[in-house]
Amino acid sequence: MGPPGVGKGTQAKGIAEHYGVPAISTGDIFRANVRNQTPLGLEVARIMAEGSYVPDEITDAIVRDRLAEPDAAAGWLLDGYPRTLAQVEALDGVLAGAGHGIDAVISLVAEEAHLIDRLLKRAELEGRADDNAETIKHRMEVYNEATDPLIAIYRERGLLVEVDGLGTVDEVGQRITEALDATPAR
Numbered sequence: 001m002g003p004p005g006v007g008k009g010t011q012a013k014g015i016a017e018h019y020g021v022p023a024i025s026t027g028d029i030f031r032a033n034v035r036n037q038t039p040l041g042l043e044v045a046r047i048m049a050e051g052s053y054v055p056d057e058i059t060d061a062i063v064r065d066r067l068a069e070p071d072a073a074a075g076w077l078l079d080g081y082p083r084t085l086a087q088v089e090a091l092d093g094v095l096a097g098a099g100h101g102i103d104a105v106i107s108l109v110a111e112e113a114h115l116i117d118r119l120l121k122r123a124e125l126e127g128r129a130d131d132n133a134e135t136i137k138h139r140m141e142v143y144n145e146a147t148d149p150l151i152a153i154y155r156e157r158g159l160l161v162e163v164d165g166l167g168t169v170d171e172v173g174q175r176i177t178e179a180l181d182a183t184p185a186r
């Protein structure tokens with residue numbers, strides 16, 4: 001978990017590889033659908049371009065189906081999900097039904113000013129539809145309102161692993177794996 005640009009997608013791939021589990025990124029799944037102009041992609045393209053969240057029912061169904069795929073049977077890393085209280089509850093329901101649990105919730109932490117710089121740099125490199133000054137501001141607001149409060153829920157459950165998101169990609173990655181390795185298996 002963490003605000004836009006903090007390194008969720010960047011780190012998710014490395015962590016998943018390290019532990020031999022699939023990285024499931026709701027953002028990547030939506031972007032692939034937008035690129036391929038699927039019915040889902042056509043539905044979510046405008047929502048994403050303006051920096052708002054895709055409705056919970058759509059997002060929850062995608063994650064539920066993806067977690068049921070064979071490669072996720074022995075473990076997974078969720079990137080960018082859950083992002084709302086309803087998504088936390090939906091994930092709890094899916095996991096309870098499957099008899100699985102969450103080992104840890106990684107919260108990447110960094111100041112907003114650094115993140116805005118990163119996202120504006122990515123705009124130059126990748127040209128993502130949601131990386132422009134106005135949309136980034138909206139994404140930060142949506143994050144602060146809908147997602148940041150969820151961190152307290154996972155802290156109360158004793159699952160939160162807070163990691164400083166500033167530094168090189170490798171430095172942050174190493175902090176994450178060190179923190180996870182020190183977390184008792186559940």
Ligand code: B4P
Pocket residue numbers: 003004005006007008009010011026027028030047048051052053054055059079080081082083084087118119121122130139165166167168169170172
């Ligand atoms: P995401 O794909 O999750 O996008 P993001 O929050 O911007 O983070 P991302 O993972 O891409 O960026 P990262 O921090 O790795 O979501 C996009 C949209 O999809 C949402 O706005 C929403 O519309 C929709 N969506 C996704 N999940 C949803 C959900 N659960 N519910 C509803 N809607 C949902 O990296 C940012 C940049 O920083 C990169 O350019 C990277 O190279 C750079 N960077 C990373 N680490 C760095 C470091 N240590 N130093 C320097 N640069 C670094």
